[in-house]
Amino acid sequence: MPVAPAVNETRQWTRLMAMAEIGGFTDAAGHKGVNRPCLSAEDRRARRLLISWASELGLSVSVDPLANLFLRLEGTDPSAAPVLTGSHMDTQPNGGRFDGIWGVIAGLEAVQAILESGERPKRPIEVVAWTNEEGGRFAPGCMGSMAWSGFKPADTWDAVTDKDGITWADALREHLSAEADLPRRPLGGKPFAYLEAHIEQGPRLEAEGKDIGIVTGIQGSRWFTVEVSGRTDHAGTTPLSLRKDAVQDALRAISALNTLMHDPTDVLRFTVGSIKVWPDTSNSVAERVRFTIDFRHPDNAVLQARGDAIPGVIQAALTACTASVTERFHALPSEFDPMVPAVVEHWASALGLRAMRMPSGAFHDAQFVVPVCPTGMLFVPCRAGVSHHPSEYAEPAALAAGARVLAEALADLANR
Amino acid sequence: MPVAPAVNETRQWTRLMAMAEIGGFTDAAGHKGVNRPCLSAEDRRARRLLISWASELGLSVSVDPLANLFLRLEGTDPSAAPVLTGSHMDTQPNGGRFDGIWGVIAGLEAVQAILESGERPKRPIEVVAWTNEEGGRFAPGCMGSMAWSGFKPADTWDAVTDKDGITWADALREHLSAEADLPRRPLGGKPFAYLEAHIEQGPRLEAEGKDIGIVTGIQGSRWFTVEVSGRTDHAGTTPLSLRKDAVQDALRAISALNTLMHDPTDVLRFTVGSIKVWPDTSNSVAERVRFTIDFRHPDNAVLQARGDAIPGVIQAALTACTASVTERFHALPSEFDPMVPAVVEHWASALGLRAMRMPSGAFHDAQFVVPVCPTGMLFVPCRAGVSHHPSEYAEPAALAAGARVLAEALADLANR
Numbered sequence: 001m002p003v004a005p006a007v008n009e010t011r012q013w014t015r016l017m018a019m020a021e022i023g024g025f026t027d028a029a030g031h032k033g034v035n036r037p038c039l040s041a042e043d044r045r046a047r048r049l050l051i052s053w054a055s056e057l058g059l060s061v062s063v064d065p066l067a068n069l070f071l072r073l074e075g076t077d078p079s080a081a082p083v084l085t086g087s088h089m090d091t092q093p094n095g096g097r098f099d100g101i102w103g104v105i106a107g108l109e110a111v112q113a114i115l116e117s118g119e120r121p122k123r124p125i126e127v128v129a130w131t132n133e134e135g136g137r138f139a140p141g142c143m144g145s146m147a148w149s150g151f152k153p154a155d156t157w158d159a160v161t162d163k164d165g166i167t168w169a170d171a172l173r174e175h176l177s178a179e180a181d182l183p184r185r186p187l188g189g190k191p192f193a194y195l196e197a198h199i200e201q202g203p204r205l206e207a208e209g210k211d212i213g214i215v216t217g218i219q220g221s222r223w224f225t226v227e228v229s230g231r232t233d234h235a236g237t238t239p240l241s242l243r244k245d246a247v248q249d250a251l252r253a254i255s256a257l258n259t260l261m262h263d264p265t266d267v268l269r270f271t272v273g274s275i276k277v278w279p280d281t282s283n284s285v286a287e288r289v290r291f292t293i294d295f296r297h298p299d300n301a302v303l304q305a306r307g308d309a310i311p312g313v314i315q316a317a318l319t320a321c322t323a324s325v326t327e328r329f330h331a332l333p334s335e336f337d338p339m340v341p342a343v344v345e346h347w348a349s350a351l352g353l354r355a356m357r358m359p360s361g362a363f364h365d366a367q368f369v370v371p372v373c374p375t376g377m378l379f380v381p382c383r384a385g386v387s388h389h390p391s392e393y394a395e396p397a398a399l400a401a402g403a404r405v406l407a408e409a410l411a412d413l414a415n416r
Numbered sequence: 417m418p419v420a421p422a423v424n425e426t427r428q429w430t431r432l433m434a435m436a437e438i439g440g441f442t443d444a445a446g447h448k449g450v451n452r453p454c455l456s457a458e459d460r461r462a463r464r465l466l467i468s469w470a471s472e473l474g475l476s477v478s479v480d481p482l483a484n485l486f487l488r489l490e491g492t493d494p495s496a497a498p499v500l501t502g503s504h505m506d507t508q509p510n511g512g513r514f515d516g517i518w519g520v521i522a523g524l525e526a527v528q529a530i531l532e533s534g535e536r537p538k539r540p541i542e543v544v545a546w547t548n549e550e551g552g553r554f555a556p557g558c559m560g561s562m563a564w565s566g567f568k569p570a571d572t573w574d575a576v577t578d579k580d581g582i583t584w585a586d587a588l589r590e591h592l593s594a595e596a597d598l599p600r601r602p603l604g605g606k607p608f609a610y611l612e613a614h615i616e617q618g619p620r621l622e623a624e625g626k627d628i629g630i631v632t633g634i635q636g637s638r639w640f641t642v643e644v645s646g647r648t649d650h651a652g653t654t655p656l657s658l659r660k661d662a663v664q665d666a667l668r669a670i671s672a673l674n675t676l677m678h679d680p681t682d683v684l685r686f687t688v689g690s691i692k693v694w695p696d697t698s699n700s701v702a703e704r705v706r707f708t709i710d711f712r713h714p715d716n717a718v719l720q721a722r723g724d725a726i727p728g729v730i731q732a733a734l735t736a737c738t739a740s741v742t743e744r745f746h747a748l749p750s751e752f753d754p755m756v757p758a759v760v761e762h763w764a765s766a767l768g769l770r771a772m773r774m775p776s777g778a779f780h781d782a783q784f785v786v787p788v789c790p791t792g793m794l795f796v797p798c799r800a801g802v803s804h805h806p807s808e809y810a811e812p813a814a815l816a817a818g819a820r821v822l823a824e825a826l827a828d829l830a831n832r
Contacts, residue, residue, distance in 0.1 A: 092695065092699075092700055093697060094694075094703070135698070136699075201650045201652070202654070203658075221652065225698075231805070232510060232804055232805050233801075233802065233803075233804065233805070234618070234777070234778055234802075234803045235689055235712075236635070236637065236685055236710070236712050236777045236779060237617045237618035237685075237777030237778050238777075238801065239685075240679075240682060240684075241682050242801075247670075247688050247689070247691065251667055251670055251671065254663075263656075266655045266656055269653075269654075269655075269656070271651035271698075271700075271701055272663050272702075273663070273693070273697055273698045273699060273701060273702055274698050275663065275691050275696075276696075277689070277690060277691045278510070279510040280691075280692075281509060281689055281690060282690050282708035282709075282710050283550075283552075283557070283639075283689060283710050283804075284510070284552075284687075285689060286689055287510070287805075292698035294651040294698050294699050296652050361652045361653035362650055386649065386650075387650045387653070388648060388650045388699075389648050389649070389703075
């Protein structure tokens with residue numbers, strides 16, 4: 001029975017815009033952005049709104065120990081392994097209205113379309129909202145999916161703090177106690193398949209005039225924190241030759257890393273996105289600088305070779321200070337099992353949409369589901385490839401097309 | 417009548433250590449530092465302690481509209497222009513126990529020695545604690561002395577904010593209301609002379625085995641704030657060639673400034689001590705970076721030429737972002753009138769101390785007193801030239817020697 005016609009473009013858009021109010025703001029350029037940190041009051045309000053919609057559809061709600069939130073449509077065979085879909089609801093601090101949240105809303109839209117079309121699949125379908133995909137408040141990202149998949153023990157990040165010094169463990173405890181009324185489920189599971197819908201967060205689909213990206217895998221990521229330690233001194237009296245200036249040595253280190261990471265093909269991604277200085281006053285030489293490295297590449301050989309070279313390159317660049325380099329996150333490039341991408345490709349074609357196969361430049365919770373079950377993702381185009389910014393935008397029609405493919409693919413998988 | 421023998425080394429040291437408790441902390445290396453921001457609760461406690469000692473000596477206390485605090489020993493001719501001495505009580509965030517506060521305590525010690533020796537000078541002697549010399553909480557520094565001298569109008573910095581967003585005007589209002597019980601005096605005055613005692617904050621006296629630095633002038637300072645504006649993007653998907661990465665362009669700007677400021681003689685002082693990044697998350701390309709420049713030189717021609725070149729050098733270094741450059745502080749190099757340095761030199765010699773003439777590398781409140789009256793400073797050595805750090809240290813005997821020269825010089829000036 002076709003389910004795509006029951007996808008409702010306006011309903012999906014209205015829900016997205018309602019979600020965008022929660023943590024919503026308008027920037028100086030008039031763009032409507034969202035700042036919804038994981039485990040915040042805004043996150044909890046967004047989750048309650050999602051639950052209210054799910055409850056109207058008769059879906060059952062449950063929460064696991066990492067606060068991953070599940071909405072379940074029962075199958076005709078409740079003992080069958082479920083098909084899992086979803087994404088995340090947290091945003092970057094200066095984030096947009098689509099990254100993450102659309103994958104959750106699209107999952108709900110797909111389930112509602114299935115219900116309204118009269119289709120009743122064999123397998124249960126579960127929509128998941130993974131906790132802390134962005135890593136914006138607590139680094140690294142993907143904690144919820146990493147713990148769920150067993151990639152990392154659930155207590156790995158207990159001591160991680162946010163900018164206010166609140167630990168992950170405390171924030172999680174506070175959050176779970178605020179959701180004490182919701183049924184609990186254990187961590188983990190063994191779905192039949194996982195399919196995550198997401199905006200592309202890159203410029204390729206728009207540039208090539210495609211409606212749907214059939215994601216074949218995710219490039220690898222390595223995150224590092226570098227701490228450069230020198231000595232503070234009076235900015236007016238201390239000769240430059242006698243200083244141990246942490247700002248100057250951090251600058252030398254980043255310059256050397258730029259050289260290490262040089263890539264004429266422009267495939268490699270290298271970002272220093274956070275820098276903090278102590279004591280951070282204009283007339284004191286810096287004693288300490290902490291900066292982050294976000295390094296990604298689809299080729300594991302490059303990811304390993306250049307990533308492993310980082311500490312040595314930094315040490316060699318220093319003139320007066322010392323540095324410690326800590327790797328906080330290391331995700332190998334992953335290839336998806338061909339089954340889910342094939343289903344996505346089939347339905348994109350059947351619905352008359354223009355689709356292309358592509359790797360994901362961003363990492364996603366899907367990356368950690370790969371070892372657990374056949375996994376896939378589908379992308380829709382976003383304007384100018386921009387994400388993590390208030391100007392992030394995807395057309396209502398493009399999102400509806402994505403939800404139609406998702407609905408058909410989920411129904412297909414749930415009947416296998 | 418000699419007053420130097422009445423200087424009490426232990427009393428002065430005990431007072432300094434009592435002051436060091438207010439805002440005091442011990443760092444990881446076991447050094448006892450002080451964090452006493454201007455107009456903070458700690459600042460107010462320190463001022464009350466100073467007032468308690470001054471009141472025991474019968475000095476009269478008054479506060480001006482910038483919260484500059486004055487302790488006055490009456491002269492035999494109360495209508496004579498007073499001799500002014502003092503320094504400041506605020507510290508850098510990670511500061512030490514001697515910078516600033518010693519000049520105030522030494523002034524009190526000198527006055528007490530004069531009283532105890534039975535000397536009764538013709539002119540009044542006033543000990544001043546200038547407000548916000550450091551500029552650590554509210555930039556720039558020397559607000560109290562700049563307003564007192566008429567170098568800047570008193571409301572110049574009303575809108576300046578600290579890290580918590582508190583304005584200078586509000587902090588000053590709160591402070592003055594907490595000191596509403598203290599007599600008020602108008603801003604400004606016309607002293608006969610000003611003599612400020614301070615630790616050297618540099619390595620020269622220690623290296624050359626001298627007890628006293630006879631300061632002949634202060635090098636010039638120019639402070640700038642640079643704001644680099646780009647665009648935030650997803651760190652995993654956005655090709656480096658398409659980015660407007662504010663961190664990378666700030667780094668190019670600082671590298672270009674390093675070249676501009678290169679000085680083989682190592683006389684020039686150039687410091688980037690504060691860097692802030694927005695949104696400051698590891699997996700977002702930086703949209704905006706703000707950094708500070710502290711540039712100093714004793715030669716006005718160099719100070720003007722290289723300082724004026726800063727905006728152009730930054731603009732030329734940018735590849736994708738824009739930048740705005742704001743000059744926040746501009747103090748010309750100043751030469752002291754020869755009178756006060758000659759008095760200091762006479763008494764250092766008369767007391768058998770080893771002295772040398774030298775310019776000041778740091779700026780000081782004395783700089784702004786220069787146009788008002790004959791001005792001078794005396795330095796004592798500090799360990800390894802370190803200041804603005806918990807390891808800042810000066811020997812009790814060195815500080816006592818400085819206080820003896822100060823006491824004799826003040827008594828001498830006050831009898832002229």
